[in-house]
Amino acid sequence: MILSFTLDGEPRTLDLDPGLRAVDVLREHCGVTAPKEGCGTGECGACAVLVDGEVRLSCLMLAAQLDGRTVTTARGLGGAGPHPVQEALADRGGVQCGFCTPGVAVTAAAFLERHPDPTRAEIRDALSGNLCRCTGYHKIVDAVEDAAERMRKERGGRK
Amino acid sequence: MNVLFPATADAVLEALRAHPDARLMAGGTDLLVRRRAGAVAPGVLVCLERVADLNGVEVLGDAIRIGAATTLTAILENGAIRERLPLLRDAAGAFASPPVRNMATLGGNLCTASPAADTLPPLCVLGAEAEILSSSGTRRMPVADFVTGPGRTALEPGELLGSVTVPVPGGGTIQHFEKVGRRKAMAIAVVSLAALLRVEGGVIAEARLAWGSVGPTVVRCPEAEALLAGRAPTLETFRAAGESVRRAVRPIDDVRASAGYRRRVAANLLLRLAEKAGPAALG
Ligand SMILES: Cc1cc2nc3c(=O)[nH]c(=O)nc-3n(C[C@H](O)[C@H](O)[C@H](O)COP(=O)(O)OP(=O)(O)OC[C@H]3O[C@@H](n4cnc5c(N)ncnc54)[C@H](O)[C@@H]3O)c2cc1C
Ligand code: FES
Ligand code: FES
Numbered sequence: 348m349i350l351s352f353t354l355d356g357e358p359r360t361l362d363l364d365p366g367l368r369a370v371d372v373l374r375e376h377c378g379v380t381a382p383k384e385g386c387g388t389g390e391c392g393a394c395a396v397l398v399d400g401e402v403r404l405s406c407l408m409l410a411a412q413l414d415g416r417t418v419t420t421a422r423g424l425g426g427a428g429p430h431p432v433q434e435a436l437a438d439r440g441g442v443q444c445g446f447c448t449p450g451v452a453v454t455a456a457a458f459l460e461r462h463p464d465p466t467r468a469e470i471r472d473a474l475s476g477n478l479c480r481c482t483g484y485h486k487i488v489d490a491v492e493d494a495a496e497r498m499r500k501e502r503g504g505r506k
Numbered sequence: 507m508n509v510l511f512p513a514t515a516d517a518v519l520e521a522l523r524a525h526p527d528a529r530l531m532a533g534g535t536d537l538l539v540r541r542r543a544g545a546v547a548p549g550v551l552v553c554l555e556r557v558a559d560l561n562g563v564e565v566l567g568d569a570i571r572i573g574a575a576t577t578l579t580a581i582l583e584n585g586a587i588r589e590r591l592p593l594l595r596d597a598a599g600a601f602a603s604p605p606v607r608n609m610a611t612l613g614g615n616l617c618t619a620s621p622a623a624d625t626l627p628p629l630c631v632l633g634a635e636a637e638i639l640s641s642s643g644t645r646r647m648p649v650a651d652f653v654t655g656p657g658r659t660a661l662e663p664g665e666l667l668g669s670v671t672v673p674v675p676g677g678g679t680i681q682h683f684e685k686v687g688r689r690k691a692m693a694i695a696v697v698s699l700a701a702l703l704r705v706e707g708g709v710i711a712e713a714r715l716a717w718g719s720v721g722p723t724v725v726r727c728p729e730a731e732a733l734l735a736g737r738a739p740t741l742e743t744f745r746a747a748g749e750s751v752r753r754a755v756r757p758i759d760d761v762r763a764s765a766g767y768r769r770r771v772a773a774n775l776l777l778r779l780a781e782k783a784g785p786a787a788l789g
Contacts, residue, residue: 348509366507366551368538388539389606390692402605407538411509412555454605475691476603 352413354379355423365411369403370394372410373420381420381449385478392477395450396420402457421449424456431497432456432490441490443481451477455491463499467492508550515559515668518552519641522664525550530666532575533609535602536618560613560668563587568674574613574667579604581612590674593628593681593700600624600685603692613667619653619723626653626724627700627716628683632672639668656722679704680783684775685718688762695719696763699775703739705786710734710743720755720772727754730776739783748773 348365351358354377361376370387373379373396385393387406394405397419398412424430432455435441442448451474458465458473465473470491471484479487510528512518522528528550531537540546554560560575563584570586581587582598601607601624615625616636629649636652638645638661649670652660661667675681680703687693698718704711713734717725729750737743757768 364507365509387542389535389602392603392605395605401608403609404605407534407609409509409534409538409551409553411511412553458604472691473604476605 348411348414350410350414352415353417355418355420356426363410365409367410368406369396369408369410369413370405372413373405373418379420379422381422383446383449385446390476390478391447392450392454392474393447395453395477397424397453397457400457400460402454419453421452424452430456430494431501432459432494435490435494435497436487439486439490439493441482441487447477447479447481451479451487455494459491459495459498463495463502465491465495507548510550510552511556512552513556513558515557515639515666518554518557518560518666519639519664521552522666523641525552526663528552530554530617532611532614533577535606535610536614536620554611554613566671569671570674571669571671572612573669574616575611576613578602578607578610578612578615582607591628591632591672591681593632593683593702594625594672596683597624597628597685597698597700600683600698606692612670616649616652616670617659617661617667619655619657619659621656621722622695622698622719623653624685624695624698624718627698627718629670629672630716630724630726631700631702631714632675634670634672636670637668638665640665644668650724650726653723675702676704678706678786680779680786682779682782684778686771686775694762697757697768697771697775699772701776701779703734703779703783705739705783708738709736710739710783711736715751715776717751717755717772717775720757720768722756725755725772727751729754739780739786741777741780741784744776744780748776751776 351360382405383393385391389407396405398416470488510521529548531551532554554575560573562573564571565586578598578601588595615623634649636649682701685695685698700716702714713731730747733747751773755772757765759765
């Protein structure tokens, strides 16, 4: 099946088995290794990507479902540079081994688009499908709070 | 593998006719996990994600119709459901995690028919009706009859769950959902309770109760419902009804909890209703 989709801002066209998993298409066939496979069964969030701006788990998606979509991974999340969420994760110690980070970054970025001024409880809930074995989560929540503030300032500055 | 993306419910039925061995896939959060485990190996998948007329929430007077391919996120965020069916909203809020909710659908949850399916107890007490589509016509039945056992539904080959229509309970009805899991997010229910209580003149006029994860499918307890009717919604009343609940449920021991624990929690979840219904009875 010929699949055409936009990946991190670039158009892609590939001829692939439509029954492949999206995570394998992105990593093995497109060379984009930002999404990670942790569990392969929807429980860890390491494979999360944005499909038309919404969080999806690429381990539970088929290649065919990518056709016609706009896919954003942590690699292309901020456009040319890092996204404020990614900057804040680095600055606030929200990254240790980094395996969960691409999934956390896209999930948090999509959440902040819709909830620009969240409480810590809302952030924890939004990230409840992203498991992290390293940080204990506090610093990830700190980082998302910080990113929210950076994004509000950016928006305010642009007006 | 061949994956088809029909755009209408009619086109889905047509695809099922053309490919009798095809499997339906909505969000894929059950099907693709089962495929990975080697439990299913479909040659043709009919994917519902782009079927417009199976997706969405519609208010129809005193009822709310939810398309089978509507995601749990859409249910959680819908204004009419939040206001009029908080029981279903709360079940959607306790479901898996935000990314899974973005993919998982109501229809997929009903058709999987797991004993732990979180939307089933609410839909049963609300008296929801399933609409089943096929090329020979449409039939309807209560959701409680649609699920015939663990992993089993009333669907015949070539049929499709089209939507679920949920009657909105009248004013003064207390809607309650609680799920106990091993952790807050991403946890399959150890026990869940959906309850609908109509309180009039300080007493319970009608109670409808349904438990998840304490039997092969949803467990109702007519004896407890009858015990509650006509009584004041006090802690004592709910404690007395709990006795019959302990007898009615048929829980199993599994990796998540023991049968004994489930039995006790199933009864104790009723006590929370006193907190909710007590003040309503006074006010
Ligand atoms: C990490 C994780 C956490 C989970 N947590 C929960 C939870 O907390 N609570 C819970 O209840 N479930 C949970 N689940 C199970 C699952 O997400 C739900 O059952 C979900 O609602 C399934 O919907 P789906 O659209 O993904 O179904 P799919 O996987 O697409 O389909 C499931 C089955 O239903 C059939 N089907 C789907 N739609 C139709 C239709 N319209 N007509 C006829 N047949 C149809 C399919 O052929 C398939 O056999 C979890 C799953 C995962 C992976
Ligand atoms: S790899 Fe997809 S959720 Fe874990
Ligand atoms: S930083 Fe290691 S898993 Fe999160």
